[in-house]
Amino acid sequence: MAQAYFITGTDTDAGKTSIAAGLLCAAQQQQHSTLAMKPVASGCEVRAEGLQNSDALALMAQSSIKRPYAEVNPYAFAPAIAPHIAAQEAGVALQVSDLYQAAQVILQQQADFTLIEGAGGWRVPLSETAFLSDFAKTLKLPVILVVGVKLGCINHALLTAQAIQSDGLELAGWIANVVDPNCARLEENLVTLKQQMPAPCLAQVPHLTHTGAEHVAEFLQHGVAQLSKSRKTSYF
Template sequence: MHSMKGLFITGTDTEVGKTFVTVSMLQQLASRRFKVVGFKPVASGCSGSSQELRNADALALQAASTIELSYQQVNPYAFEPAIAPHIAAQQSGRVIELSALHQHYAELEKLNPDFILTEGAGGWRLPLDQNCYLSDFARQEKMEVILVVGMRLGCLNHAVLSAETIERDGLKLAGWVANQIELDMPDIKSNLESLKHRLTAPFLGYIPRLNDPESSQQYLDLTPLL
């Protein structure tokens, strides 16, 4: 039977480089001849007409997938305002449903990819409505989790809290990536060593400030995920 691996890429916060890392992972897995699919369940900050809303992050995942996907398959819930998705959903009279996300995910599984990389929105506890979080979707599908640590002041606290919560939720933290987002962060090396000491999951790499995900492949080692 074909074995598919589902990975959920979350971050220590919003704007820490989840898309950058997810695209880089898709590209590296594709270069190893794996069939890969990128999935962005929920996205706000989309542009276009109300019928044709598009999100730049989701488009990047679509382009990096080795299986041809429609935009709707990559990003079923797209909202125009660049605000928390559950608030954007309320404002547009929509409800983000876990059952619908499960159906979308099941359709992707039917395409027989080797990996589905699901990019979260914001951090681990992103609300979908009053009672539900995007992390519940990761739990529902029993995904393994990759944590993108945005390297800036305060990242140690955010990283440790996120890792503890992911594991308390019963999911495997399959690896973590340090992504440099604060250009002049003092003592980067010492902070990196502190993270390596406190996070027990495999360290997949440190990415310095870059503009192109393809050039980041050399900084990631995905061997622990294979």
């Protein structure tokens, strides 16, 4: 059964891409075909093929269905700044409708497990009038939230979960990703999150010095299985 999710984070440094790549790797290890997309990315490098983003390349490496880079990351900007500012400086208008059409190309491949990764947190601007969350709303996909576990994460996680649900989308689950190894009262914070979050905790990933997809996938196997089990219908 084909599944697709929009994956977002509590903020820019929550570890969305390492978790997304790990989920894709774990899904492949469970014999699922995989595909991912990073519609908008800033902080890209000039390569022989043009501007490319390391996050998008990491997702492509864990996608068993191979698509051209331009389909995986249709909007790539060089400065490592907010996407709407990077787009303005490049003279590009980021339109929700254009992002939606680009995403359909990926979703129509009907991989068993598809991820569309956002940029930064939930309410990242695309322009003066639109947000990345508006794009997520048009897709109508269930959302996976990566919680970057550090001081302040409880507030960030609860507010983001509330925003996702207020936007009319299903929060399929959240993943605790320990980004601060010195986070005070780590276990107590995790207990509070599990009590207060309005969706299941799919996985807990400890602070890792090596964030290769196969290593991260070790902590995400149960989460992928849980997602597969909870999906009663296809999203295609």
